[in-house]
């Protein structure tokens with residue numbers, strides 16, 4: 001194939017389809033309401049400025065545009081998937097994704113290698129350090145995000161108290177090239193804000209960073225391959241990445257069975273529908289009454305006594321230290 005090769009376009013692909021796909025790619029995600037506004041604006045423009053009311057765009061129409069966009073990008077190994085937002089009331093979100101993606105391919109065009117390496121450490125903190133059988137937080141606060149600003153080897157040598165000399169030597173050496181020097185705290189903070197602005201990270205009112213629906217869709221396969229044991233018994237063994245009993249999607253914010261060793265998890269947004277079809281509010285696996293007061297996500301920390309009592313940062317630090325100790329226990 002020469003330079004002229006272009007992906008085949010779906011039948012009936014119009015300028016409106018093209019403009020819709022371009023806008024979707026630029027944004028990364030769309031809700032139905034955003035899709036209505038976008039399509040109304042594109043169609044109004046293509047019809048010479050006649051006003052089209054966003055509310056007149058139906059879900060069917062929106063989904064037709066999504067389907068055509070998906071047909072257009074599939075030959076290029078992209079996909080459009082949708083999921084519901086676990087945290088914000090379950091609104092459905094469509095995302096333009098690279099299905100074979102890992103954090104490096106996602107971020108390497110817009111971020112430096114040091115930043116990409118930091119994001120991997122941040123994900124390890126979310127899904128390993130702060131995600132243990134006792135505390136499935138899967139989110140980090142700012143202090144925890146700053147604690148992984150440098151690679152582990154560097155942090156250890158800092159702890160040994162010989163950091164400055166050591167740093168200069170390492171910068172020259174191959175070890176530095178392999179592990180990287182890490183980021184300054186100010187660089188971490190500005191990277192975190194840009195990852196929030198780019199739609200990769202969510203920042204909660206309590207200051208916890210977690211993955212957005214878009215990141216979860218994009219990194220689904222990578223997260224499972226990276227953090228779960230492939231030879232574990234899917235039903236019985238605790239795994240780092242867990243799925244909702246109702247919708248089968250990843251749970252990073254939701255509820256867990258009151259029996260500490262049980263692996264059943266449920267999104268808040270899925271529970272109404274789930275219990276409606278059952279005679280009793282009991283865990284479908286171990287039959288423990290489901291009280292909905294054991295959490296996955298930041299509430300594993302914030303629901304603990306002390307966090308909400310206005311002790312602010314100090315309380316949060318205590319909880320963080322506790323979560324860290326729990327993490328160390330599990331290793």
Ligand SMILES: [Zn+2]
Nearest residue numbers: 244247267270
């Ligand atoms: Zn669910």
Ligand SMILES: [Zn+2]
Nearest residue numbers: 257262283286
């Ligand atoms: Zn259970």
